[in-house]
Amino acid sequence: MSDSIETVLVTAASGTNTGTQVMHALMMLPDKYRLVVTNMEPNFLGQYQVERSHVVPPASASNYLEKILELCRQEKVDYLVPGSEPELKVISAHANQISAASITLLVNSPEVIALCMDKVRTVDFLRENGFPFARSLTLEIDAGPDNIDQQAMDILKQLSPPLVIKPYRNSGGSKGIHLIQTKAELLAVLSRLYQEDVGSYMLQEYQGSADEEYTVGVMSDPNGNAFSCFVLKRLVNSTLTRLLHIPNRIKDRIKDDYLTISTGISQGWVGDFPDLRHFCVEVAEALGSTGPLNIQCRKTQQGIMIFEINPRFSGTTSIRALCGHNDPDMIIRSRKPGSSMAQVPYKHGLVLRSLQNIFMEGVEPTRV
Numbered sequence: 001m002s003d004s005i006e007t008v009l010v011t012a013a014s015g016t017n018t019g020t021q022v023m024h025a026l027m028m029l030p031d032k033y034r035l036v037v038t039n040m041e042p043n044f045l046g047q048y049q050v051e052r053s054h055v056v057p058p059a060s061a062s063n064y065l066e067k068i069l070e071l072c073r074q075e076k077v078d079y080l081v082p083g084s085e086p087e088l089k090v091i092s093a094h095a096n097q098i099s100a101a102s103i104t105l106l107v108n109s110p111e112v113i114a115l116c117m118d119k120v121r122t123v124d125f126l127r128e129n130g131f132p133f134a135r136s137l138t139l140e141i142d143a144g145p146d147n148i149d150q151q152a153m154d155i156l157k158q159l160s161p162p163l164v165i166k167p168y169r170n171s172g173g174s175k176g177i178h179l180i181q182t183k184a185e186l187l188a189v190l191s192r193l194y195q196e197d198v199g200s201y202m203l204q205e206y207q208g209s210a211d212e213e214y215t216v217g218v219m220s221d222p223n224g225n226a227f228s229c230f231v232l233k234r235l236v237n238s239t240l241t242r243l244l245h246i247p248n249r250i251k252d253r254i255k256d257d258y259l260t261i262s263t264g265i266s267q268g269w270v271g272d273f274p275d276l277r278h279f280c281v282e283v284a285e286a287l288g289s290t291g292p293l294n295i296q297c298r299k300t301q302q303g304i305m306i307f308e309i310n311p312r313f314s315g316t317t318s319i320r321a322l323c324g325h326n327d328p329d330m331i332i333r334s335r336k337p338g339s340s341m342a343q344v345p346y347k348h349g350l351v352l353r354s355l356q357n358i359f360m361e362g363v364e365p366t367r368v
Contacts, residue, residue, distance in 0.1 A: 005034050007076055008328070011056070011068070011091075012083030013037035013046030016265060019083015020046060021317035022328050028321050029329055036075045038068075042366035045358065059086035065094055072103050079332055081106045081313065088113065088312055106331050108291035108311040115287070116311040119168035119202050129286045132303040135159055138168065139201040141193045148194070152186045159205050160253050164261070165189060168202035179206065179244050179259055205253075207305045208298030210236040210260035214276055216295045217314050217327060218284040219341075221334040226284040227341035229277040230325045232316055232351070235268035236260055240353065266316045267353045270323050270346065279304050292331055323347045 008026055012019035019037070023046055026033045035050040040058045047053035054071055057064045068091070072080060080103050082088040091098065091105065092113050098105050107113070115121045126133040137158060155163075163180040176197070180186045193201065217230040236242055244261040248254060280295045283306065287293070294316075296308035314320070317327050325346040334341050 005032060006078040006332075007034045007036060008079045008081060008332075009036045009038065009068075009072060009075060009077040010046075010081045010083050011038045011087050012040075013050075013053070014039040014041065014044035016315065017083050018313050018315060018317065019081070021315055022081050022083060022313050023050065024318035025321035025326050025328050028326065032329070036071070036077065038071065048358075048360055048363075059084070059090045064090060065097070069098070069101055072098075072101060077103055079104045079106055081328065083313075085117070085312070089117070104332075104335055106291065106313075106328065106335075108289055108293065112287055112289055112291075112293075113311045116293075116309045117169065119166070122306075122309055123202075123204075125287065126306060129283075131283060131286075132300070132305050134204045134207050134305060134307065136202055136204040139165070139203055141198050141201060148187060148190050152183055152190060155186065155203060156183060159203060161250060162206040162248070162254060162259050164204045164206050165201055166204075168200055177243065177261055179246060179261060181248075181250055181259075204307075206259060207302075207307065208300035209254075209256050210234070210258075210262065210298075211256075212299040213262060214273070214297050214299070215266050215314065215316055216276055216280040216297065217316070217320060217325075218280050218289065218293045218295065219327060219330050219334070220284055220289040220291060220293065221339070221341055222290050224285065224288050224290050225341075226281045226289065227334065228325065228330060228344045229281055230320045230323070230327075230346060231271060231273040231276045231280075232266060232319065233269045233271065233273065234262060234266050235350075235352075236262045240265050240355075241267060264315050265353060266319070267351055269348075269350055270319070271348045276304065283309070292327055319351050319353075320346070322351070323349075 010019050010023045013023045036052040037046040037050050038054045038056045042055050056067050082091040092107050092110050095105050123133050123136050161181050166177045178189045213234045215232050218226050219228045220226045243263045248259050284293050292313045294310040294314035297304050297306045323346040325344050
């Protein structure tokens, strides 16, 4: 093996996790990187795709970080990429400890991670910096309300349906989302949440059309300079890409025949889209991003409306790499002393995704 090859440890290299996407992107550069992957469950696909793999405790375990640092020493790891949001939280919180072990952590700053993982703080950031934002309310679901009917009326006085309700802390992807068009639906959702899902929620006005939905990656260097941006216009047309798809019965504020919430699986048209690129670079630099950043947005009559900012590598990382925009490789290069990064040109076209079947003959079940 060449001495110039560097070792990258990628966690959560399983299923549709971000870790799998990063792994696939770096697998396209075998002359540059040696990959080590982990997962908290055995029998994960990544272990059959790279040279070295390990099973680790869940991020919530008291010995999780100790195990990751042990593997980094054992495998002589140069770079560490947390591939799931629970691991991102734990690992980024111990960035100094990881740096002290001479390992470069490929994540955004703790401040950006904390802001973007809280949807209320994200909306506040957009408002304070003059970017378009959806009108929102927070909702603390506790042991039980005094009057759900009054609460629903108060909400509908302040927000115009259709509404989206979702957890506002640590709720990456499309978890726990509901679409609401009427007071009856709002009452039903509130009643169920109070009975089953006590927690912190955000109510937000539904914005735009799924036909104008985009996922945008912005790569920034450690000094906060956004140097390269990739745009995919999402094709939200199947059970793989639609989380919710219901008839629009109101057509007052939103004119589409259907209201659609996408899943975390993206496909669609890769293009230049300079207006999206310039806007998202402005957002990344206002945010102070110092690493990978993924922005989910729609074009609306009020402007480009952001509904998610994910302070990590994207679920489209492997798509971008196929098009010539290899996000993890760029972030690694931006960490090199004296590096000078610029916009990376990438191929344009249509990317479609599907499930795959991979058969490993003779492999026996792992017993733990």
